[in-house]
Structure formats: C-alpha cells, structure tokens
Amino acid sequence: METRWLYLSGEELTQMREISHDTCVIPMGCIEKHGTHLPLGTDILKGSEVTYRASQIEPVCVFADFTFGSVPSFPPYRAVGTIHLPLEFQMQMLELLCEEIASHGFRKILVVNSHGGNTMWLNVFASSIIPQKKRNFVFAHTKAPKTAPHLLAQMILEQGSGVHPELTKEDEETLIRLYEMDMKTGHACFFETAYMMGFAPETVHLEKIVPGSGQNLHVSDYFKENEIFVKGGGWGFNYPRAYAGDDPFDCNERIGQAALRVGAEVLAKRIKLFKEDENLYTWTMNGQNGIRNDYVK
Numbered sequence: 008m009e010t011r012w013l014y015l016s017g018e019e020l021t022q023m024r025e026i027s028h029d030t031c032v033i034p035m036g037c038i039e040k041h042g043t044h045l046p047l048g049t050d051i052l053k054g055s056e057v058t059y060r061a062s063q064i065e066p067v068c069v070f071a072d073f074t075f076g077s078v079p080s081f082p083p084y085r086a087v088g089t090i091h092l093p094l095e096f097q098m099q100m101l102e103l104l105c106e107e108i109a110s111h112g113f114r115k116i117l118v119v120n121s122h123g124g125n126t127m128w129l130n131v132f133a134s135s136i137i138p139q140k141k142r143n144f145v146f147a148h149t150k151a152p153k154t155a156p157h158l159l160a161q162m163i164l165e166q167g168s169g170v171h172p173e174l175t176k177e178d179e180e181t182l183i184r185l186y187e188m189d190m191k192t193g194h195a196c197f198f199e200t201a202y203m204m205g206f207a208p209e210t211v212h213l214e215k216i217v218p219g220s221g222q223n224l225h226v227s228d229y230f231k232e233n234e235i236f237v238k239g240g241g242w243g244f245n246y247p248r249a250y251a252g253d254d255p256f257d258c259n260e261r262i263g264q265a266a267l268r269v270g271a272e273v274l275a276k277r278i279k280l281f282k283e284d285e286n287l288y289t290w291t292m293n294g295q296n297g298i299r300n301d302y303v304k
C-alpha cells in the first residue's frame with residue numbers, strides 16, 4: 008500500500024488519513040559525517056527507509072523527510088559535507104510543518120528520529136509546542152529502533168536458530184559472539200552500518216575504516232570528572248572521525264536486511280500504539296480548554 012504523502016493524490020491522502028486514524032509520521036535525520044565508510048545522509052536515509060517499511064506493516068501516512076537536524080557548526084564536529092542550520096530555524100520549520108499537516112486533518116503527529124543529536128531539541132519542542140497557543144494536534148517523537156547486533160542476537164538466543172530467515176548459521180554465530188563480547192555500537196558503527204547495508208550496500212565501504220579508530224580518545228573526560236557540561240559531553244573531541252564504537256567488519260548485507268526488518272517491526276508496534284491512542288489527544292485538548300485533571304479518577 009502506498010503510504011507516502013508525496014506519492015498520493017489528494018483523494019488518496021484523505022483515504023490514507025482515515026486508515027491512519029488521523030496520524031502522520033515524519034522521518035527525521037541530519038546530514039553529517041559518518042566515519043570514513045558511510046554516506047553523509049546515513050541518518051535520514053536509514054530513518055526514511057525504516058519508517059516506510061514500518062508503514063507497510065502498520066499502515067500510517069508518512070510525510071516527506073525532515074532531512075536536516077541539529078549538527079554543531081564548529082570544528083571538530085563540522086566535517087566536509089555536514090550541513091548546519093540554526094536550531095531556531097529548524098524548530099520553526101517543524102512547527103509550521105506540523106500546523107500544515109494538521110490543517111489537513113491529521114490530529115496526531117509522530118517524528119521518527121534517526122539522529123541522536125535531535126533528541127534534546129525534540130524534547131524541548133514537544134514540551135513547548137502545545138502550551139504556547141491552542142492547537143488541534145498532538146506531537147510526539149520516537150527513535151529509529153536500534154537492532155543490530157544486540158537485539159538480533161537476543162532474539163536468536165530466546166527464540167532459537169532460524170528466527171531471522173535472512174541469516175546463515177555463521178551470521179547467527181557472529182551476532183551471538185558480538186553480543187556476548189558486549190560490542191560497542193555508537194555512531195557509524197555496527198547498527199548504522201547494518202541498516203545501510205540492508206538497503207543501500209553500494210554506499211558502505213568497510214575497507215575505508217582505520218581499524219580501532221572508533222575508540223574513545225577520552226581527551227575531554229576531565230570536564231565530566233569535574234561535573235562541567237560541555238556541548239555533547241565532548242563527543243566530537245573524543246571521536247574526531249565521527250565514528251564511535253567497535254569496528255563493524257563482521258557486518259554483511261544479510262545481517263543488514265534482518266536488522267531493517269526487525270527495526271520496521273519494532274517501529275510498527277510503536278506506530279500502532281500511537282495510532283490507536285486517544286488519551287494523549289483528549290488530555291491535551293482538555294488541558295487547552297482549561298479543564299484540568301478530569302481524566303484522574
């Protein structure tokens with residue numbers, strides 16, 4: 008079923024809105040360096056793909072990608088190809104987009120966030136958007152589910168070999184080994200590499216990874232030890248390659264396909280919950296009308 012706003016006619020969009028219980032999801036990412044082996048668009052590309060796949064499991068209207076996101080504008084964070092836009096501008100753009108989407112009858116808007124750097128401002132946005140003025144929609148956000156290698160391995164251990172039809176026996180053993188060694192899977196590491204390999208393997212260049220270069224350099228730890236907060240906890244200083252974790256050399260396309268399928272399944276469950284929920288909308292609208300606490304029995 009076609010679920011994407013941009014691919015629907017006006018009449019089809021109206022039908023999609025009914026199927027979606029007035030819910031619209033927006034994939035969100037950013038454009039930034041992802042190590043030396045993944046594309047600049049990794050976050051929005053993978054967020055868009057997993058959201059679309061989830062909408063094929065739990066039908067929901069998918070709005071156009073919110074391609075940009077919060078990326079610091081100064082070195083060492085800002086690498087070649089990174090696109091920085093002022094946060095105030097992005098918050099205003101998201102607000103205006105939500106109002107436009109809501110004007111077509113979508114009362115519930117859910118952002119699927121695929122970039123960790125957006126979480127903080129989305130929380131601020133979510134807590135500020137409703138109280139400022141009366142609105143006819145509610146807003147929430149969720150992260151693109153992280154599946155490989157740990158969740159995939161846990162599922163094999165709990166549900167048995169064969170739970171992921173995409174995988175060979177060797178793949179299963181690899182995932183369990185990585186899980187048992189508690190593999191670090193930060194920025195541009197196994198999880199993101201797997202997603203990209205699952206649908207755009209030609210964009211992944213494992214041979215360009217400098218082995219071991221995703222380890223924490225700890226150069227800014229003295230701030231943390233003294234409880235001084237610096238931007239992003241000093242992440243960009245500790246991981247100057249925008250690559251954080253253990254090397255994902257064991258990743259392959261089969262694991263990527265399983266990672267994406269499970270990610271879409273997890274996300275579809277969250278979308279279903281949000282779609283079917285009316286409490287958030289009722290509470291919010293009652294709050295706007297000044298009728299507080301009427302849902303407290």
Ligand SMILES: [Zn+2]
Nearest residue numbers: 049050195199
């Ligand atoms: Zn990323």
